[in-house]
Amino acid sequence: MTGSVYFISGIDTGIGKTYTTGYLAKLWNEQGQKTITQKLVQTGNVDVSEDIEQHRKIMGMGWFPEDDSKLTMPEIFSYPASPHLATKIDGREIDFAKIERATQQLAEKYEVVLLEGAGGLMVPLTTDLLSIDYIAAKQLPVILVSSGRLGSINHTILSLEALKSRGLELYALAYNLNDESQDELISKDTANYLKAYLATHFPQALWIDIPVLK
Numbered sequence: 001m002t003g004s005v006y007f008i009s010g011i012d013t014g015i016g017k018t019y020t021t022g023y024l025a026k027l028w029n030e031q032g033q034k035t036i037t038q039k040l041v042q043t044g045n046v047d048v049s050e051d052i053e054q055h056r057k058i059m060g061m062g063w064f065p066e067d068d069s070k071l072t073m074p075e076i077f078s079y080p081a082s083p084h085l086a087t088k089i090d091g092r093e094i095d096f097a098k099i100e101r102a103t104q105q106l107a108e109k110y111e112v113v114l115l116e117g118a119g120g121l122m123v124p125l126t127t128d129l130l131s132i133d134y135i136a137a138k139q140l141p142v143i144l145v146s147s148g149r150l151g152s153i154n155h156t157i158l159s160l161e162a163l164k165s166r167g168l169e170l171y172a173l174a175y176n177l178n179d180e181s182q183d184e185l186i187s188k189d190t191a192n193y194l195k196a197y198l199a200t201h202f203p204q205a206l207w208i209d210i211p212v213l214k
Contacts, residue, residue, distance in 0.1 A: 002104070002107040002108055003034075003106075003107045003108075003109075003110045003111045003112050003113055004107075004111070004112050004113070004141075005103060005107055005112075005113045005115055005138075005140055006112065006113070006114055006115065006140065006141055006142070006143050006171055007040075007115050007117060007135050007138075007140040007141070007142050007143070008020060008021045008024075008114055008115065008116045008117060008142075008143050008145065008174075009117045009120060009121050009131065009135075009142055009143070009144055009145070009159070010117075010119065010120055010144070010145040010146075011120060011144065011145065011146050011147075011152060011155035011156050011158075011159050012119075012120055012152075012155050013119045013120065015145050015146065015147055015149075015152075015176060015179060016145055016147060016176035016178055016179050016210065017116055017117070017145050018051045018054050018055065018116060019054070019058065019176065019178060019210070020143070020145045020174045020176055020210050021037050021051075021055055021114050021116045022037065022054060022055040022056075022057070022058030022059055023058055023210050023211075023213065024114060024143070024174070024208070024210075025037050025055060025058075025059050025112075025114055026058055026059040026060065028112055029059065029061075033111045033112050034110050034111045034112070035110060035111065035112040035113075035114065036064065036066060036072065036106055036109075036110045036112075036113055036114070037052065037055040037059075037072060037113075037114045037115075037116060038052075038071070038072045038073070038074075038102065038103060038106055038113055038114070038115045038116070039051050039052055039072065039073050039115075039116050040075075040099060040115055040116065040117050040118060040125075040131075040134070041075045041076075041077070041083045041086075041094055041099075041117075041118050041125060042073055042075065042076045042077070042118075043076075043077045043078075043079060043080055043081055043082070043083060043086040043118065044077075044078070044079065044080030044081075044086075045076050045077075045078070046076065046078050047076065048073070048076070049072070049073035049076055051116060052067060052072050052073050055116075058213065066105075066106060066109075070102075071102040071105055071106055072102075072106070074095070074098050074099045074101075074102040075094050075095060075098065075099060077089070077090045078090055082118070082119065082123055082124055083118055083123070083124065083125045083126070084124040084125060084126050084127055087126070093126070094125060094126065096134075100138075103115060114143075115140070117131050117135075118131065119131070120155075120159065121135070121159055121162050121163070122162065132162060132163075132166060132168070135166075135168060136166050136167075136168060139168075139169075140168075141168075141169040141170070141171035142163060142168060142169065142170055142171060143171050143172045143173075143174050143208075144156070144159055144160070144163070144170060144172075144173050144174065145174045145176055145210075146159075146173055146174070146175055146176065146194065147175065147176040147177075147178075147179035147180060147190075148175070148177075148179070148180040148181050148186065148187035148188075148190045148191055149179055149180065149181050149190075150181050150183070150186055152190055152194075153190055153193055153194065156173070156194055156197075157197065160197070160198075160201065160202065164201070164202075170202045170204075170205040171205065171206065172205055172206035172207070172208050173194065173198055173202075173205060173206070173207055173208070174208045174210050175191060175194070175207065175208065175209050175210060176210045177209060177210055177211050177212055178210065178212050195207055
């Protein structure tokens with residue numbers, strides 16, 4: 001029996017995917033679900049994924065054996081850019097079979113694998129393959145990270161409509177409270193609007209508040 005794999009995407013770069021991934025792994029492990037995180041493609045690093053390092057810090061756990069073996073970070077590129085550009089600069093392509101094998105191995109050992117993507121749903125992994133194409137090919141349920149920052153209603157609904165157009169499952173909308181607008185009125189209205197939109201258009205999806213960790 002293999003565990004569940006959830007794809008973590010965001011409405012924009014810098015929305016808090018890494019923080020959210022680490023927090024959910026921490027939460028679910030504490031609730032008794034054996035959970036590990038994985039990075040689909042890491043850019044801007046050499047040898048070790050800084051996002052995986054951040055996950056472990058948030059989780060309050062040390063390095064996993066699967067981190068040492070690189071199962072959690074199967075593809076790392078040195079230039080901090082979209083994967084399609086980072087691969088060109090490093091002069092090699094993404095080995096998707098390697099990523100899939102790594103995810104499968106993790107899913108055989110853990111109840112939950114949180115697979116963090118790069119940027120948003122429409123980020124190109126190659127010149128011909130978007131992140132959402134990869135999600136669709138693997139039929140992965142999505143946890144979409146949003147927040148109360150100004151503009152997030154538009155970005156969130158665009159992402160939700162993209163998922164709907166591909167017939168993909170939205171498992172949850174993770175609302176990152178670390179990325180709130182400085183305007184309390186905007187933050188509160190954004191959360192209320194998105195909750196209502198979710199209830200109407202994605203009634204099966206969960207709403208998960210991602211709190212500020214002390």
